[in-house]
Amino acid sequence: MKxxxxxxxxxxxxxxxxxxxxxxxxxxxxxxAGKSIVxxxxxxxxxxKILVVTHVxxxxxxxxxxxxxxxxxxxVYSAGLNVKQTHQPVIVAGIQSAARNLExxxxxxxxxxxxxxxxxxxxxxxxxxxxxxxxxxxxxxxxILGLTATPYRLDSGWIYQRHxxxxxRSLNQKPFGPCIFELPMRQxxxxxxLTEPKLYDGVTIQYDFDDLVATTTADYSTEQIERILKQxxxxxxxxxxxxxxxxxxxxxxxxxxxxxxxxxxxxxLLPIDDCALITAETPVTNRNSIIHxxxxxxxxxxxxxxxxxxxxxxxxxxxxxxxxxxxxxxxYQQMVGRGLRLSANKNDCLxxxxxxxGFDLFLPEIGEPRPNPNTTPVQVPCPECGYNNLFxxxxxxxxxxxxxxxxRCQSLxxxxxxxxxxxxxxxRICPDCGSENDIAAxxxxxCTSILVDPDKHLxxxxxxxxxxxxxxxxxxxxxxxxxxxxxxxxITYRDDMANDYQxxxxxTTKAQRLACLxxxxxxxxxAPGSQFEFKDAQSIVSQAHxxxxxxxxxxxxxxxxxxxxxxxxxxxxxxxxxxxxS
Numbered sequence: 363m364k365x366x367x368x369x370x371x372x373x374x375x376x377x378x379x380x381x382x383x384x385x386x387x388x389x390x391x392x393x394x395a396g397k398s399i400v401x402x403x404x405x406x407x408x409x410x411k412i413l414v415v416t417h418v419x420x421x422x423x424x425x426x427x428x429x430x431x432x433x434x435x436x437x438v439y440s441a442g443l444n445v446k447q448t449h450q451p452v453i454v455a456g457i458q459s460a461a462r463n464l465e466x467x468x469x470x471x472x473x474x475x476x477x478x479x480x481x482x483x484x485x486x487x488x489x490x491x492x493x494x495x496x497x498x499x500x501x502x503x504x505x506i507l508g509l510t511a512t513p514y515r516l517d518s519g520w521i522y523q524r525h526x527x528x529x530x531r532s533l534n535q536k537p538f539g540p541c542i543f544e545l546p547m548r549q550x551x552x553x554x555x556l557t558e559p560k561l562y563d564g565v566t567i568q569y570d571f572d573d574l575v576a577t578t579t580a581d582y583s584t585e586q587i588e589r590i591l592k593q594x595x596x597x598x599x600x601x602x603x604x605x606x607x608x609x610x611x612x613x614x615x616x617x618x619x620x621x622x623x624x625x626x627x628x629x630x631l632l633p634i635d636d637c638a639l640i641t642a643e644t645p646v647t648n649r650n651s652i653i654h655x656x657x658x659x660x661x662x663x664x665x666x667x668x669x670x671x672x673x674x675x676x677x678x679x680x681x682x683x684x685x686x687x688x689x690x691x692x693x694y695q696q697m698v699g700r701g702l703r704l705s706a707n708k709n710d711c712l713x714x715x716x717x718x719x720g721f722d723l724f725l726p727e728i729g730e731p732r733p734n735p736n737t738t739p740v741q742v743p744c745p746e747c748g749y750n751n752l753f754x755x756x757x758x759x760x761x762x763x764x765x766x767x768x769x770r771c772q773s774l775x776x777x778x779x780x781x782x783x784x785x786x787x788x789x790r791i792c793p794d795c796g797s798e799n800d801i802a803a804x805x806x807x808x809c810t811s812i813l814v815d816p817d818k819h820l821x822x823x824x825x826x827x828x829x830x831x832x833x834x835x836x837x838x839x840x841x842x843x844x845x846x847x848x849x850x851x852x853i854t855y856r857d858d859m860a861n862d863y864q865x866x867x868x869x870t871t872k873a874q875r876l877a878c879l880x881x882x883x884x885x886x887x888x889a890p891g892s893q894f895e896f897k898d899a900q901s902i903v904s905q906a907h908x909x910x911x912x913x914x915x916x917x918x919x920x921x922x923x924x925x926x927x928x929x930x931x932x933x934x935x936x937x938x939x940x941x942x943x944s
Contacts, residue, residue, distance in 0.1 A: 363431060365403055366555060368545050369396055373403050375526075375543040376507060380473075386506035386537060388479060388522045390544040393511045393699025394556050398428040400509065401475055405452045406432045410472035414454045415493065417481055419443050420673035425477060426454040439466070442646070457481075461489035470501045478672055479508025480692065482537040484518055490537075508538055511699065512692030513727070516581060520729045528749075528774045530782040531729060547695075547702075548724050556702045557680075557711050561723060564716040567600045571687040571717055581689050587620045595627065598685075601716050602631040605683050608712060609663075613705075614656065614679040617665045618697050620686035620717075625667045628685065637663035640670065671696040677705035680712065687717040689731065694721045728754055733767050742766050745891050746785035749773035755889065764908060765888030769800060787890035788932065801932050817935040820914070828919035829927075831937060833857045837886075837911040841899035844868060851878060851899040855915060863915065863924060869899055878902075885929060886910055 365373070372389050379387050391397050401414055402425075414425050419442035429436045429452055437447030439455035441462075447453065448466055460467060474497055476482060482490040498504050513521050520531035522538035531541075550556040571590060574582045591598075609615045619625035622641050629639045638652040638661050656664045657676050664670070671693060679701045688694055701711035713723075725739045733754050740755030740763050751773075755766030771783035789798035790813060797808035804813055823829045834855045844850045848868050855863045867878040875896075883894050883902070886909040896902045912929040914937065919925075 363399070363402075365399060366396065368550070368555075369400050369403070372400050372543040372545070373407070376404060377407070379540070379542045380505045380507075383539075384503055384505060385539040386508070387540050387542045388508040388510065388513055388538040390510060390513050390541055392545065392547040392550055392556065392702075393696060394702045395511075395545060395550055397477060397509045397511075398425050401425055401477065402429040402432050402434070404473070404475065404507075405429045405434055405436075408452070408473060411451055411469060412453075412473040412475065413460075413467070413471045413497070414452065414475045414477065415457050415460060415490070416454075416477040416673070417457050418673040419456055420675075421477055422454050422456050424673070424675065429454065457489050457493065461493050464493065464496045467493070467496060468500060471497050471504060472501065473505040473507065476506070476508045478510055479537070480510045480512050480515055480521055482508065482521065483515070484535070484537070506538075512695055513541065514692055514729050516690050516692075516731065524774050524777070524780060529772045530774045530780070531772070533780065533782060546724075551702075555704070557704055557708055559698060559702060559711050559713050559723060561698075561713045562715070563718055563720075564601065564714060567597060567604060568716045568718050569594055569597055569601075569685070569687070574687055574689075581693070582687055584621060587687060588623070591620060591624050598624070598627055599631060601683075601685065602628055605681075605714070606632070608714065609681050612681040612712065613659065613662075613708065614676060615663045615681045615683065616670065616676070616679050616700055617663065617683045618670075618686050619665055619667050622667055624685070625665050629665050632663045632665070636661050637665065640664065640666045642667065642669055644669075670700060674700060675703065676700070677703040678708065679703075680705075680708050680710070682711060682713045684713070684715045684717055684719065688719055691721050691727065691732075694719055695723065698723055728752060730754060730767070737767070740766055742768055742787070742889065742891060744771040744773060744783060744785050747771060747773050747775070747783045749783060763889045763892060765910070766890070768890070785891070816930065816933055817937065820916075820935070820937045823916055830917045830919070830924070832861075832863055832915040832917055833937075834911050834913065834915055837909070839899075839903045839906045839909075841903050842866070849899055851882075851902055853882065855911065863917065865926060883909070885931070886912075 372391065405412055416422055419440050422438060422440045422443060426436050426438050434452055435450045436452045436454060437450035438445045439447060439453055439459055441459045442456060485491060494506060515521060521536055522541045523532050523536050524530050525541045551558050574586050617628060619628055625639055625641060629637055640649055640652055655661045682698055682701045684697055698713050728739055737754040737756055739752050740757060742751045742753050744751060749771055751768055751771055753766045753768030756764050758764050768787045771785040773783040775781040775783055786798045788801050790801045790803055792799060792806035792809060792811055792813060794811040795806060795809040797806055799807055806813060820831060823831060835858045836856045838854045840852045842850050842852045844866060848870050851867045851869060853865045867882060868874050869878060887894060888908055888910045912931045913933040914930040915926055916928040917924045918927050
């Protein structure tokens with residue numbers, strides 16, 4: 363079997379990497395790119411025993427089938443498939459079955475390939491981590507390769523440390539060291555290897571999930587979603603009526619529901635003889651029968667609840683209806699990916715997002731939870747090394763960046779040892795040595811001093827004489843002339859009780875303008891690191907939209923009035939509440 367060019371490139375990248383290193387590595391290929399063919403070619407080239415692991419029996423079957431096409435003796439180890447083989451040179455296993463029977467894997471494998479490797483967590487007691495540790499006990503030189511379309515987890519961010527394009531993803535311990543190959547989805551579509559998606563938000567009707575709040579480590583809660591859906595039965599009826607209308611000339615319709623009750627409601631609204639429902643509770647025999655009917659076009663509509671996002675291959679699907687909200691772009695990409703495989707008489711795939719998730723399928727992965735629905739990936743150059751970073755941010759009508767949420771430049775300065783560019787767009791200053799640290803750091807990276815918890819520090823401040831915590835809700839800027847007749851910038855900070863605190867910067871000399879730049883403008887910039895040019899107070903006032911207000915000011919009363927001791931911009935502790943700051 364002849365590999366597609368990008369498949370061959372990914373195989374070559376794997377071979378080159380493991381010839382010079384035993385560090386775990388990851389390959390990123392979009393859904394529908396044919397990861398199983400890449401796995402099969404690696405199995406063909408392997409000289410010693412290898413293990414392929416994944417999380418669902420459908421992928422176990424699929425990977426084993428593709429490997430056998432290369433005339434390779436392949437064993438399967440899966441309780442769900444009722445087979446447990448380990449003597450063949452290539453073993454394809456389900457992770458649940460393998461982790462429960464580690465004694466059956468007391469063998470010397472040269473390579474383990476983890477399909478859908480974003481499911482590997484940092485937890486050493488997880489099934490994947492225990493299996494890998496067991497295999498390394500029998501072969502310390504074990505090569506570990508991961509394949510995924512979405513190398514990111516909501517609970518822990520990137521699953522690898524650095525990218526071969528020169529980006530640092532994390533300096534923390536991760537399941538994988540480098541990403542050694544990645545292919546954008548848009549490129550595969552342009553080259554004709556994937557079906558073009560036609561993406562739309564709900565056409566005239568959609569659910570209102572604007573009030574949903576996701577944590578930084580998890581998706582939206584089922585309780586939040588259910589509360590909204592129970593009040594949206596009319597919307598569901600209108601949505602399904604529209605799905606039926608849009609599907610008249612479509613071959614297969616895959617519908618993603620939010621929960622089982624919601625899925626049953628949707629199914630009742632579809633043609634009774636032309637639809638089916640699959641949930642996690644659907645018996646295996648029923649599930650297999652339903653999938654067989656759907657793949658053979660005996661039914662047109664297939665409704666599911668979180669079970670057909672991976673390991674499901676029905677190339678004829680040409681309409682995806684998303685009726686569930688998600689904070690995870692990875693999950694969104696997996697849902698859409700079910701409709702992007704090539705198939706006869708299929709020109710495109712209509713994707714209608716009735717949950718208004720707001721993700722752009724073609725935008726690059728940021729690797730951090732989206733701060734709010736109004737943000738989009740923005741390119742932010744590092745003023746120190748010039749590297750173009752990708753962060754969540756906001757732009758104006760002209761496309762200019764007005765705000766971004768980046769913390770540190772992602773540029774990889776050196777790969778051995780790993781060295782990241784030191785420039786920080788936002789930082790926490792160590793009071794002992796003055797070094798910059800991440801805004802969430804608890805210990806200084808330079809002098810190892812413990813950085814006092816903000817709440818603890820603020821509690822201490824309240825005990826001090828002549829100190830005050832000012833809860834800032836807005837700032838206004840004015841160009842004025844001070845009491846000595848000098849041009850100056852006046853900053854007025856206001857709190858939610860309409861109290862204000864004023865501060866001035868005289869701008870007569872170059873030194874005074876530099877002081878204003880370093881003490882006021884740079885800490886207040888919504889897009890830290892961006893160029894901010896000004897010649898007088900009025901030119902600063904005209905750019906006030908580019909500046910943010912601090913959450914808190916720590917003020918100290920001195921002889922001639924109150925003085926700002928510290929400004930806290932990213933504070934989210936208990937002193938955000940007025941009663942605690944009084």
